[in-house]
Structure formats: C-alpha cells, structure tokens
Amino acid sequence: MAPEVSTKNRLANGGYYRSLTRNMILTVIVVSLSPLILISSLIGVQFHTSYQEKVMDHLQEIVRKHKQNIDSFLNERLANVAMLVRVHSLKRLSSEAFLKEALSLFREEYGGVFVDLGLVDEHGVQVAYAGPFELKRANYADAEWFKRAIRSPFHISDVFLGLRGLPHFIITVRPVGARWLLRATIDFVAFNSLVEATQLGKTGSAFIVNHNGDFQTRPRFEAAFSRELLTGFLSRKTVEERVAVFENDDPTGRTFLYLMTPLKNGQWILVFMQAKNDAFVDLYRARRWAFVILLLGGLGIAGTSVLLSRRMVQRIARADREKEMLNEQVIEAGKLASVGELAAGIAHEINNPMAIMVEEAGWIEDLLQEEEFEEGAHIDEFKRAVKQIKTQGKRCKEITHKLLSFARKTDPKVVMVQLNDLVEEIVALCEQRAKYSNIHISMNLMPDLPTIHASPSEMQQVLLNLINNAVDAMEKSGGNIDITTRVDGAIVVLDVGDTGPGIPQSNLARIFDPFFTTKAVGKGTGLGLSICYGIIHKIGGEISVNSAVGMGAVFHIRVPIPKIDGKKATSRS
C-alpha cells in the first residue's frame, strides 16, 4: 500500500511536483549550459590569443613592408642623384640649363618628388640652381646638413624649414675626392603621402621621427606619441630588421599600440600607431556577437527547460492521478468480491431466523383473531404491528435471496450457451411488463453468434436484471430498449441500451457496488447490477456502462469466445 499512500501524498500537496519541476529545470540548465560555457570560454581564449597574434603579425608585416618601401624610395632618389653626378662632369653640372633639363626629366619620371637641384661648392655656396625658388648663390655654409654632407659621399638630411620656409629634406651626393656636391630637394608633401599611405582602420597611421623625436612626417595623432617611448625604443639594441611593439595609454585613456622600426640606417624611426580597440575591432566584434549568442542561447535553453519541465511534470501528475484511479478501481473490484462472499454468508445465516420471526408474528396474528382478544383496547394496534413485522420480514427475505444469488457458493452448471436464444427467451418474458410502460424492445441479434461458456440461468438473470433496470428507468416516460449481439475479435459483445434519463457521472463509478441504488426505499435492494457484475466476471467477461444524463444508458457485456471449441461452436450454430 506504501506506493499508493505516497502517490496520494504527492497528489495532496503540490510541493512534490514543484520541487520536481525545479530539479528538472536546474538539471537541464546546468547540463546544457555548462559545456556550452566551457567550450565557448576555451575557444574564446584560444581564439583571442591566436587572433591577437595574427593581428600583430599582420601589423608587423605591414610596418616591415612600409619600411622597405620608404627605404627603397630614399635609396632610389639617392641613386637618381648619384647617377647624375657619376655620369656628368662638373662642368656640365655647373650649367643651369643642364640642371633644369635634368630636373624636368626627374619630375617627369617621378612625378613632382624632386623640387629642385643645386650644385654647392666646398664653401657652401650654391653655384648652380634649377628650381622654383631664387636660391642661386645661396650660402649653406652654416646649415647643419651641409656640415654633414661635405664630409660624406651621400647624405639624406632631416626634415627642416631651411631658407625657403617650407618643410623639406635634402639628398646630397659628393663624388669621391671632389670638393663640391650636388643636392636635390625632395618634396615633403610627396614623401609625407608615401608614409601616410599606411593607414589602417580608424586610428592606424604611420609617421617618421628622428632620434630627437622630431617628426619627419605629419602624424595623424600627434599628442598620442610621447618621447619616452622613443627613448625606450632607442635604449634597446634593436636589430635593423626587427619591428618592436609597445603599448601605451594616451592622456585620454585610450590604449595605443606602437610598432617601431629603424629607417635610413637608424637615423630615422618609422612609427606605426593604432588604438588597440581599433586594431582588434574584428576580434572585439566577434566576441560581442559570441556573448550575445551565448546569452540568447542561454535564455532559450532556460525558457525551453522551464516549458518542457512544466509540461513533463503535468504529464507525470496526470499519470499519477490515472494510476490512483486505477488502484481505486482494483481495490473496488476486490472489495466487491469479498463483500459478495460475506453478504452471501450473512444472508444464509439470517434467512432461517428471519423465517422463524415471520412465522411467530403470523402465530400472534392467528391468536389475535380469537374471540377473547377482540374486545382488547389495542387490538387494531397489535394487528398493525404484527402486519408491519411481516412486511419488513418479507423485505428482508427479498434482500437475502438476492444476496444469495449474488455470490452463490455452489457453482451453477456451466454449459455452452447461445446468447441469442437466451435474449429472445428473456425478452419474451419482459415484453408484457414493458408494453404497459409504453416501452418497445427491439433486438438486433447477429446470426450464427458463437456460443460461450456460461450458466444459462445466470445469464438469464443478468439479462433480466439489465432489462428490468431499463424498464424501471423508463417506466413513466416510455422509450426504447435496444439489445444487440455481435462479435468483436474473440469476444462476444452484448449491448443493452435504453433511451431513459441516463446515469449521472457521480453514480457511474458506484453503479456496480452492492447496495447502491437510486430507487426509492423498499423498491430496490441495490444488488441487481452487482449480481450481474459477479456473474459476468466469474465467466471471465467484463461488464461496463456508457451513459450521460439525458442520453440514455448502454450496458456492454463482453464475454470471450472459448478458444478450444470456438470453431466447432460456430460451425454448429
């Protein structure tokens, strides 16, 4: 009984189902979310690292390429000038017409990179000049670049304003052993645009500084670059080809990446800087999306688990209820059987004393008729009382007789029964009574119905009970009783339907209980249907009822066809 009790308890308080729901939800969420979170964080970290490496590699590669470009640009320009010096004599180079021709050739070839050309003697005086400015005879003796240039065969100056007041730088070539040099001015704008061509994202840009931190090209974000970084870079003994990487916060709090590499034999430094969040914008975007997807997925999982768990628990609760009902039915059936046995025993024991009591009452009645009592004051009252005893005794008799037939100890003979014959027989018996109540009995019997194992008298009793009940139900209103026999698989089915008032839902469950009756006191014993129930179950069949208020009632009896001689029985009938 323990499981039933626990089921009952479960049904009694919803706490069990609530905690079941909660546990299911938690389990589903934990089980499905934890691997998701673990995997996404693992992959996230891995992806973050490798993507950062990739970005850094990419940036370094860009800077390296750029450095090469700038270096080769400078070298080429230097080579251009060197070519002039090597190929042509001093005399020719001193001719301004020649210089003009050479300049226009260069400009044609390299698109405005060369601004002017000039020949400077050992005292720093420009002896020949070709270009847009009036710089003939200009004296460069004190200029920084001249001091350096006169000592070395090649020189590329830092960017400076010079005599013309515009930023520019100068390439000089001095032939071996000569006391003069040829200088060419490189257009700052052209050079600047070459450097600035390296722009990445919103903040990525390149610029060049010299060792003192003077900008050689215009940076896009001047403020962001600090001199400490430069000294930090210079303090490292960097290999020529290496690109060094730094991170630094600018005054506004943005973190910038700096990539630095030496240029022009280490005289200049190419700096590439980019805000970190700009450099890793794709990574951060991917990370944001991943987070959003994770969040939505998590919500989805949580929602689904709540929904599914609720539905599941509802189903479990329903199954529990059904099980509970089934258990009750099983118990009910067992109770019915034991009640039947008990009732039969009691009925038998009671019947004889009852007979004696009734006879004694009869004897008193007999004696009351004698003359000496006729004068008695309460004679009528005595007579009435005795009569009442007899009436009630008769009622008891009815009950005990029905109880006895409900569960008889001696098994009535079981033979092969043709149900159709029994139906016809019983209907013939009942038709008279039915006719008085304006009830029509119709039969729809399947020909060649297989015979079943049953006691004919008991089957008659069942039929009689069902028909009598139907007639009782429609006694006042009249109606139809429809009796059908048919075969359903290996089962003979007998239906008794009426068009009466129907059976209320609340009574359906108890209709086969002993002593359950809806008839007036003294009219019915409440045993008819329980007798039917006992009889049908004894022969391995089932009896059930379908009914609703106002829709009449149909009783179904299902009895299995005996297996062994089933065929014989069919062919015989």
Add this chain to the structure above:
Amino acid sequence: MAMAVVMLVDDEVPFVETMTKRLTKRNLAILSAFSGAEALEKLKTQKNVDVVVLDVKMPGMDGIETLREIKRAHPLVEVVMLTGHATVETAIEGMKLGAFDYLMKPCEVEVLMAKVEEAKLKKGAHEQKILEARLKEIIGRGRG
C-alpha cells in the same frame, strides 16, 4: 376431522413448532420431523400423510435426497418444497423429481395453506383415479 394430514420437515425446531401451531389452528393435522431420516422413518408408520412440506437445505440428508426417497417409497404422497435459496436449479430439480411445487422461505401461511390444499386435491384425484382404475379392472374382470 382434519382437512389434511401434513408432515413438516425442517431442521429448524422453532420454525416447525410455530408452523405446527399455525397450521393446526387452520384445521390441519400436523406431524413434524427435524431431519430427512426422521421424516422417512415416520412415513413408514403414518400411512395417512397427505402432504409433506420439505425444507431443501438440511444437514445430513438434504431436501432433494429426502424427496427422492419419499417419492420412491410413497409415490402418492405430495411434496411441497420450501427453499431458503432462490436457486432456480434446485427448484427445477425438485419439480423433475416429482415435487408438487416449491415455495420460498419465509412464506405466507395462507399461500402454504393453498398449496397444501391443492396438493391434497391432487392426491385425492390420484387416489380416485387409482380407485376407478381398480374398479374398472374388477368390473372388466367380472365381465370377461
């Protein structure tokens, strides 16, 4: 003179006693027996018994058995069965064995009276027929 001689057979002593009083009051001569064996024993000596009212369910020799014996030994004695059971089978079997009728216990004394009278009439008719048959036989013999 008594209307009929009736023997009550039942193991329930108070029932038999009360019935005896009631039926005696209705001008029947009553003999009583409390078992099948006792009934058979008494029938051997009491040749004037018209009707036996026999309870079906008794310890020892039961009603059906007693009925068989009575009918075998005294074919003319009519037997009315009294059953506590509503068993149709028992009643039918009793009828097949030659019982006059059966009644459900407890029964109205008037009903029982009526049955006994009918049984007595039937027995009388039987006896009459036997008598007539005898007479015919004798007359026939005389003529022949």
